[in-house]
Amino acid sequence: MPSFGTPTDLSPSPLAAVERLLRARGHRTPIGLHQEKTAFPPCAEPRVWERAEFGIAPHEPAPPAGVPALRERLAAVAGARRGTAVDPDRILLTAGATHAVAVVLHAILRPGDDVLILSPQWLSATGLVHAAGGVPREVPVFLELSDPATAPGFGLVPAVEAAVGPRTRAIYLNNPNNPTGHRLDAAQLAALVDLAERHDLWLIADNAYENYDFSADGFRDTATVDGADARTFAVHSCSKTYVIPGARVGYLISPPGCAETLVKRSPHTLRSVSTVAQFAAFEALSTSPGELAARRRLAADAYRLAAEALEIPHTAVAGGLSTFLDLRAYGDGEEFVRRCAEQGVGLVPGRAFGEHCAAWARLCFTAAPPQTVLEAVHRINKVYGKGAS
Template sequence: MAELRAAFAREVSGRRGGQVPAEQVLVTGGATHALSIAFRAVLRADDEVLVLSPHWPDAAGLVRAAGGVVREVPVFLELGAGGFGFDLVGAVEGALTPRTRAVYFNSPNNPTGYRLDRRRLAMLVELAERHDLWLISDNTYDGYDFTREGFPDIAGIGAAAQRTFSVHSCGTTYAMPGNRVGYLVCPPGAAATAAVWARYTGGAVPTVAQFAAYEALRTPRAELDRRRDRAAAAWWLADSTLEVPHTDVSGGLYTFLDLRAWGNGSGSCGGVPSSGSVWCRVETSGRTTAVGPVSASPPHHRSGWPRRSNASTRSTGKAPMSTETVTLERPGTVPTGDGQGTRTAICGVRPLVLMGLTHLLTTQSPCEVVFASADGFPEPGAGIDVLLVEDTLAQHVPERAVWRGSAPDVVVVRADATPDQVLRQVHAAVERRAPVSAGDRAPAGLSPREEQVLRFIASGMTHGQVARRIGISQHTVDTYVKRVRSKFGIGNKAELTRVALGLQPL
């Protein structure tokens, strides 16, 4: 469809800052098809491709299907951990052989969430020019760059467009994954060869799918930015609540969870069974979803590193994972504990305010933020205890009759409220919901939850054990203990233990 090719060319031209002829653009059956075409266009039998890893698992399979040989080059975890101390060029050059033909990379990266900036992309361009290599740039997550700079297209750096195949996905950018439309921007002179491989590896993309993609390209920029902000807010929520070591994220829809310490020592991959017996349980607005077993990660980095999605249905068309808390358990185990943290929802506030409130509540209150949305409410039956809502949206809170079971306490947040004011409102709501009978009332000055934590400490539990026992984070337990210390003027652990022993253990 000529109109769609021209529209894609205009989109890329605007990003690169230079004219890209429509003749260099191929409409493909998704990003996977585009990658397959690019590899086949440049590889001969046994040519090698340096695959910067961790990487999307199917990328290596596509190289092999094109007759190539995969040489993984670990960079993204190292860049994320080592920052400026990691030698990107040295790592890539160290993997070169006389058979090396191309370098493949995905940025923002699936699965780590790391994003290559212009400085590092320029290093790859210079390296490719020096060694006469093709660059195959997987730009699937170009619409989800969370940095102020925004997505940097490597083909717009210097003369990189002369040797770069750029892969793009409508499914991710425009929240239409089932439509299977992507596009490939070829270097000058390479489009004819790529078009032959397009015909041999899938043929024409259905016309109805192309029309849908054409309409999707008309999505207002403000709406695309809002979807990106939702994904960023989802990541921020995950980052503030995850107690598992994980990669930092500057773009894309994934983070990598480091579960190596959760292995049982019987496996062959760094102590973590390669069969994937360690899983993440993800609770999303009352639903439970498995993120994936250890073995779902690319081979080079599969040892205890499953990926976790930050996507939400409304922002990407993918599984609803934007409002979730993550805990770890082994298959067949049942979480212990007779209580949960105060399940809290934040609704109807601007994305930056949403992130700020999430951080405030997860670090300075007993609340467990299980839902966060700029323009919606949790579903009835989600078990929400406290609902924070901006004053402009308060009139739209569902009636109590709509909620299944107990309706949440609603905290109306004024636009000019200070953090201390919000915390006082939230704590008041938490206290109102605390079930305290006349015979089980806390000692003067202690809330029921503070007494509960103190009783478990009196029974000999550590803070971590208390957290697991009552279903809250260790950070929240620490917060309760700090409050008890403050209320009783306790200066050290010995004094705290004496106070705890004065209570009847559970």
Template sequence: MSRFSFRTDFSRTPNPLAEALARHRGLPPLDLTVSNPTRVGLPAPDAGLLHPPGALDYAPEALGLPSAREAVAAHLSSRGPVISPGHLVLSASTSESYSWLFKLLCEPGDDVLVPAPCYPLFEHLARLEGVGTRPYRLPLAHGFGLDAGAVEAALGPRTRAVLVVNPGNPTGHFLHEGELAALADVCARHGLALLCDEVFSDYGWGVEPHRVASVAGRELPMLTFSLSGLSKVCGLPGLKLGWTHVGGPPAARDEALARLEWVADTYLSVGTPVQLALPALLAHAPVFQEALLERVRGHRRRLVAARPPGAPWDVVPAHGGWSAVVRIPREPGDEATCLALLDAGVLAQPGYFYDFDSGAFLVLSLLPPPEVFSAALGPLTRVLGAAE
């Protein structure tokens, strides 16, 4: 048998829900797990944008074409402090940005702190770089907000960075000013970098006091990386373009940028056509974002209104993102409830996919077309009510 690396030794055993879905016969279920924004009837930009002249050349600047970085800087500056294009690094996706940052910050065997519950991306990305992850819990009692004490308690001797997802996926909690100040203190005292995932930061559902929309351009005492990209900002995951803003103490920031330029130059992974089209694609973002926000706000209102008084389930309070988290009875629990929902024709995700630990939860996508979401509410409330 050939030898393969431990880093790629992932479990490939399908979970019980995937097995039940493969066995499912009859009409396809009403899908409340959809995450691809191009499949749900939201506005898309003109596909002709992707054929500008010069599109087949290697882009000469490893950190990204000046016109593309200027467009990202203008996009970010319209939401917060003025951002310099010189502090931005383009990559082929946010996922790739993470792998570059792990190479930049960690030796093999080092680790990074990751939030729990959270979208289960980081463990895999870190492991592929030979880097470990250590979870810090986001307390339910705190609305799944950040508890700097839990971050500090999770530190190990080889921890190099803290990851924060703002707002959380799927919890929809935005970082607050007080939480950021306490986190900055922990990072500064322990020499940790902050990696702040802001892919959903344009999707706040309402106004909220003390909300931190982005850490980009703020004066913080530690190296700070804010990550986002086209897959959520414009709903265009297939175009493959992400960005990282680098901030923090100027000497460390400039060293990080110089090293990232070397990493980016080694791969030259960002396509030239999408870089050339970026200013026009970002100009389309408000049209997409407005339509998406109207959809997710409406679905969430309908979900909350569908709960009968006294029902044994609740929609967990949240302030943004593309999902709803529903707290359900511990018995029969999240997996059994998802299997019962599938029998009733609705596909939903169990909370354990996201490492919830303080009860049983379902995660529902708020992206589906209105007719799909509305049709799913009847079976959903019937199955959840039956747990009484």
């Protein structure tokens, strides 16, 4: 057979590897805390609907940018979040946040351009940059900022600025951060926006955890920082907020004047997002703010419960659904994850989140009900207590 094209770094999914480990161990009651999810009920269930309700029938293909009724509802939600009206024409429906980031990267990168990734990072970020022909450059910041011992002396802007090169095109960040749960505040975001302006970079703000910011100030949309909107691609997902990860619906809010380029590019990845999936998002969006706030409190409670029980050092979580376990005293993260799998607990080795994170592992504290998470914590405490072989 003929050969494939440019070989890119297409590592197998670390989540699939953990699932293989769990299956191989055949533990009676495995507890998967490796997936980043909640145990909350979904905000919408599939059903048939009449055309009048959504402006389109279930079997009809949606326009490339998304179903108008959904884009309007998303624009209203975004407007409320940002405190300023958002034109629905700036919104592109995507098949999840992964697809949104992929469309942005393909639009802004020339082969060999690089993207600074605030690290540790969402485990798909570097692969997406590779697949778009770019070069991912991890910039370690979140562990430094998370640690009370190092945070005061750590310069976020100097660290990022030192990584800017002639081919740098963008900075990618997710905030609150997955996997550490660290949250950049308004002043830090403003400093990053200033840096992006000085070097004329795009910002790709991954807001997957917008509903799970536990801080007193609440979620800060990067695009609302002064000057940010003109250079920020805001990536949003319905998976965590509305608990419909199976629908695979996300959306992208482009800077003013940029949406048309993205909307023209998206049909070169897929013609449009599934209409049935868009209807699920449309229904889920009518979830009350009170219900979403209640889920945020439950997630925060789940973190506190896990944190109190954990006998393993870990990052302090201000938002998001996971904490990063500090295994530097234990040794290797891979080894720890294997041992935990033997005890029927799924975690993800830290290396998946950054080259400098081999001695860490991610634990999602909302992937199971609180008592089940506690049981898992007890099991992994024992693994930690025994130390590495």
